[in-house]
Amino acid sequence: MAAQMIASAAWSKLPRDLLWEIYARIASPLGRVLFTAVCRSWRVVRSLQPPPPTIPWLIISPREGGTAKRVLCPVDGALLGVPLPPVVVGTRLVGFHDGGWVAATSSVVPLSVKQRTTPWIKKLVFSVAPTLDRCILAAILADGLAVCRVGCGNNSNQWMLQSFTSSYDDIAFCRGKLYGLLRSDLFVHDIHMTKQGNPVINVARTLRLSQLPKCERMGFDINYILKHGDKLFMAKRAWCSQENKGFFFKVFELVKIRNTRNYYRWAELTKLNEHALFLSANCSRMVYMxxxxxxxxxxxxxxxxxxxLIGDDKSICSGVELTRCGNGQHLYCGEDRKFNGADIIMAVRYYVPSGDHNNLMWLLPPDF
Structure with missing residues (x-):
């Protein structure tokens, strides 16, 4: 017992700068919890400066015990149970915001009485943190867009709809505007506020873009756009036909062409450097690591x-079973095929080989 007390005292007297260096290197959330549980002096280190950014978690189960969703922490493979309010259980997840915010919907957007249609939400994005009154929600519908301010449950603050002939592949807020991606075309929407404080979408204008760098073939029009800082990025599935190699991702940054007026191009990135990119139908995020x-x-x-993804099986070299998720399905993880001599960014896919599992989505939890 005396030896244990001496050892405990020695651990508690380690220099704080050394303890912070150790804490900053812990990627696992469970590891961080265990770190702060050692003793009071270690818990104090946690509060000395902002923690390192968290890595997104993957929501893998639509429900568990009727009251929770399971999430996978990819840095260590740990499974975490996340309790949910009963009203959210069984809903579809359609969007997220940093800090653990998730948008869920049963099936429809609550439109005003004058708008008789009840469209189905494909994806929802936040303009700023949902805790702010000026936060605007934008949703991709089957035939257009809808916007509203946070807290649209009263009669004076409703969803405003704008119809289109087709649905966007993805949308993102960036620099105060709403961008919509449809295959390789990029559209911009200005949003103005009515006297009642409701947002209204202006008619889209097409952004003038130079031609994309040549790809042998795009894969099934799987496209993502996302904001990082004040920049806009796009990720597209491409096909390498040499020796029937398979699919991979191309990543682009939207940049303005010098000495031109309102003319842009997609500049291809061959490296993400100190960043990693997390993509899903309802949540895409670039994270500094x-x-x-x-x-x-x-x-x-x-x-x-x-x-x-039809025809995409050959792009996975090998799959490792990670866990069993809802409805008896299994979640696998596999690295995309490596191409000799091809300058591509390597990708890792989390997938359910059979069945419909639409709630696979990344979640960016609070820093802790």
Whole structure:
């Protein structure tokens, strides 16, 4: 007993700068919890400065015990149970915001009485943090867009709809505007506020873009756009036909062409450097990862999930079963095929080989 007390005292007297260096290298959320549980002096280190950014978690189960969703922490493979309010259980997840915010819907958007249609939400994005009154929600519908301010449950603050002939592949807020991606075309919407404080979408204008860098073939029009800082990025599935190699991702940054007026181009990125890219139908995020971080998630990699990509089986070299998720389905993880001599960003896919599992989605939890 005396030896244990001496050892405990020795651990508690370690220099704080050394303890912070150790804490900053812990990628696992469970590891961080265990770190702060050692003793009071270690818990104090946690509060000395902002923690390293968290890595997105993957929501893999629509329900568990009727009151929770399960999430996978990819840095260490740990499974976490996330309790949910009963009203949310069984709903579809359609969007997210940093800090653990998730948007869920049963099936329809609550439109005003004058709008008789009840469209189905494909994806929802936030303009700013949902805790702010000026936060605007934008939703992709089957035939257009809908916008509203946070807290649209009263009669004076309703969803406003704008119809289109087709649905966007993806949308994102960036620099105060709403961007919509349809295959390789990029559209911009200005949003103005009515006297009642409701947002209204202006008619889309097409952004003037130079031609995309040549790809042998795009794969099934699987396209993503996302904001990182004040920049806009796009990720597209491409096909390498040499020796029937398979699919991979191309990543582009939207940049303005010098000495031109309102003319842009997609500049291809061959490396993500200290970042990793997380893609899913309802949540896409680029995350900075310090070189000191440890775990199964690597920099300069893309981590993605899609449901039932037809013809995409050959793009996975090998799959490792991670866990069993809802309805008896199994979640697998596999690295995309490596192409000799091809300058591509390596990607890792999380997938369910059979059935419809639409709730696979990344979640960016609070920093802790």
């Amino acid at each position: 310090s070189a000191a971080r440890r775990g199964r998630v690597e920099t300069n990699h893309i981590y993605y999930n899609n449901v039932n």
